[in-house]
Amino acid sequence: VQKCWLILFSTSIIFGQTGTEIAKMVDERKTPKDMSNVTKMVLKNSKGKTRTNLMVSKSMDGNKKQIIWFLEPKDDKGVAFLKIEYDNKDDEMHMWLPAFKKIRRISSKKKGDAFMGSDLSYEDMSSRDLKQNDYKRLDDKKINDKDCFVLEVSPTKEAESSYSKHISWIDKS
Template identity: 35%
Template structure:
């Protein structure tokens, strides 16, 4: 049997090209992940934050409804950040509070305090994909992200919206099979790792929601926070706006403030 050398060359070439392609995909993933790590690092050490905000729900006909709440967050490097959400308005849910202790690889631990009952209820649910109090934000969108929650791909660099700032655009694919999304496309500003925009693609790869952030302010000389963010549902036309009236860092909160017994306060 005679070896056919004429075939060998193109096959080698093809293999070479394929491996180049794979390498390119590898570097894309690595570069995407690098950016995600940079975003994560940028926020390290903020310790805790307290924010007061108004949540405005607007439907496609332009009708609005409003909620006021306070969100406290405690940095937690091994495991996700703990959060405490307390409602101030409307009156009938005033004082209602939700405490979340994220559990990597398991259902988050959540406690809910309803003033009408004066009892604390522990809620078990593995669902993170649901809407947050009827808004266009889901728990998943609001929850603290870990770098390992996603696979990454680098897309391109382009201007962040209309300004002169340049953004890296990366895709991140959730590892959780119960996620509502197949993919999120994130615009990260190259100079300060601020997230300007996220496109959420649903399970059928159709654009579902667009998150946009504006009015960034610098806190403690290090932490950028937007004063207004919006989540627009591209399929229903509804939009939810979070408008921050006050953000404070390093207020001295500790794990004790994020214990379920503090919910009644």
């Protein structure tokens, strides 16, 4: 019996954590309850032309509530995005479009649509429940001199997603 336990313990050290264990570890990390940031998003089209968006974001309640204000470029200045996530019903998403003086509701059916002409979708702006995905650990990689876990994340059949999978690089430190 002692040999069996030693072998099981050794294999867990050799093979390390599973994809699901790493995803749980990330989900359980301490995060700020409230957070503010300034983000610069550079969009580049197939012809090489770039467009830069500058935004200010405020998140509350562990990112369940978020508002983003666009500061640049000039034609997007004043546009705002509001997201409120719920545990027991569909999330709310709204855009304030100052040029039209209108608030546009983004339905849950439109979560796969592009966010402000970028490669991000409205779905990317929402948190994901661990149970809605399957996690496969890929080979670890070094990115910008940081050792990273690499996970292939695939939505379960029950999850409504526009993605078949995505790859996440997670800093080991």
